[in-house]
Amino acid sequence: MGSIELSAVEKWYGEVQVIKGIDLAIDEGEFVIFVGPSGCGKSTLLRMIGGLEEISRGSLAINGTDVTDQPPSKRGLSMVFQSYALYPHMSVADNMGFSLKTAGAPQSEITAKVSEAARVLKLEDYLDRRPRDLSGGQRQRVAIGRSIVRDPTAFLFDEPLSNLDAALRVEMRYEIAKLHQSLGRTMIYVTHDQVEAMTLADRIVVLEFGTIAQVGTPRELYESPANLFVAQFIGSPAMNIMSCSASGGQYTLWGGRGGTGPNGAVKLGIRPEHITLGTPGDGQADGVVDVAEYHGSDTFLIIDGAELGRITVRVVGNTGLRDGDRVGLTFAPEHTHFFDAQGLALARP
Ligand code: ADP
Ligand code: MG
Numbered sequence: 001m002g003s004i005e006l007s008a009v010e011k012w013y014g015e016v017q018v019i020k021g022i023d024l025a026i027d028e029g030e031f032v033i034f035v036g037p038s039g040c041g042k043s044t045l046l047r048m049i050g051g052l053e054e055i056s057r058g059s060l061a062i063n064g065t066d067v068t069d070q071p072p073s074k075r076g077l078s079m080v081f082q083s084y085a086l087y088p089h090m091s092v093a094d095n096m097g098f099s100l101k102t103a104g105a106p107q108s109e110i111t112a113k114v115s116e117a118a119r120v121l122k123l124e125d126y127l128d129r130r131p132r133d134l135s136g137g138q139r140q141r142v143a144i145g146r147s148i149v150r151d152p153t154a155f156l157f158d159e160p161l162s163n164l165d166a167a168l169r170v171e172m173r174y175e176i177a178k179l180h181q182s183l184g185r186t187m188i189y190v191t192h193d194q195v196e197a198m199t200l201a202d203r204i205v206v207l208e209f210g211t212i213a214q215v216g217t218p219r220e221l222y223e224s225p226a227n228l229f230v231a232q233f234i235g236s237p238a239m240n241i242m243s244c245s246a247s248g249g250q251y252t253l254w255g256g257r258g259g260t261g262p263n264g265a266v267k268l269g270i271r272p273e274h275i276t277l278g279t280p281g282d283g284q285a286d287g288v289v290d291v292a293e294y295h296g297s298d299t300f301l302i303i304d305g306a307e308l309g310r311i312t313v314r315v316v317g318n319t320g321l322r323d324g325d326r327v328g329l330t331f332a333p334e335h336t337h338f339f340d341a342q343g344l345a346l347a348r349p
Helices: 042-050 092-102 107-120 136-148 166-183 194-200 218-223 228-233
Strands: 004-013 016-026 031-035 057-062 077-080 154-158 186-191 203-208 211-216 240-247 250-253 258-260 267-270 275-278 285-294 298-304 310-316 326-331 337-339
Touching: 004 042, 016 042, 016 211, 031 042, 031 194, 042 077, 042 154, 042 186, 077 136, 092 107, 092 136, 107 136, 107 166, 136 166, 166 194, 186 194, 194 218, 203 218, 203 228, 211 218, 211 228, 228 240, 228 267, 228 337, 240 310, 275 310, 285 310
Parallel strands: 031 186, 031 203, 077 154, 154 186
Antiparallel strands: 004 016, 004 057, 203 211, 240 250, 240 267, 250 258, 267 337, 275 326, 285 298, 285 326, 298 310
């Protein structure tokens, strides 16, 4: 129970196509995250799965049954939104049990299910309160509790943490991970925050203008981005991208030196933690330290690479380097990424 399959799913608003043919199979119990910049179609895709938006073309199956034309109530899914959408005049317990009550469930069953959800979400002490007397994180937990009592086949979350402050987001992220562990249910979760995506997902779906840029585990996307879009979207600070040319199995950076690289490469990518610092003339390029951002556990050095542009280097702990120091930059060859003129990744030679 809990597999979801999209086949050639499209969404058109009049003449405008916002979802452009999505094929995706989600396994039972999987935690899948849709991530991408604002407006790329994440919410639209999630709402089509939930039945809140019509599917213009293509089909959707849940547990092997075609539900493309079924209303939300027949799909067995439950949605949690960014705005908690709680009833202000009802207690926490009544909010959580409301859907069971309208479905005509006996009071004993409602009480049992609400108590169990409250236990899982640590809301037992708040069952008699009104939503206005709760913190943002507690309200979000009530909204999640309302989904749990319905015992859905799968949970759909649309940016559930976006309204919370940074510290609470980290706490709720942990709680959602625990919830997935304990319930073992399929979860589809939309976010524009790549840290949430990396930390929570079994698999990430990166969306770009209504198409899938790449699907994979967080590690696959981080280590082997299929294209420039994913390379620059996943990872913080972002991957450094530089222009190059390549022939005869060797690449040359514009404004730098080179190494072994695939023919046809026009861009080289290297993550900040895969560059080591040395003396000018070392490695692939030289640059001047522009700013050193000390973060405690790491320092991010922003290097002015002249023609190469700005290059970020991550150093564990601190460094004795200061603004204006000249350095040589060595790129770990096993961690260089190459992209062709279409922005597609090329295999390292
Ligand atoms: P995301 O959740 O990734 O930010 P959305 O799924 O909300 O993006 O929107 C995707 C695109 O669809 C956007 O360009 C948005 O303007 C467009 N869109 C969403 N709803 C409608 C609508 N009812 N009519 C026309 N265009 C819409
Ligand atoms: Mg959205």
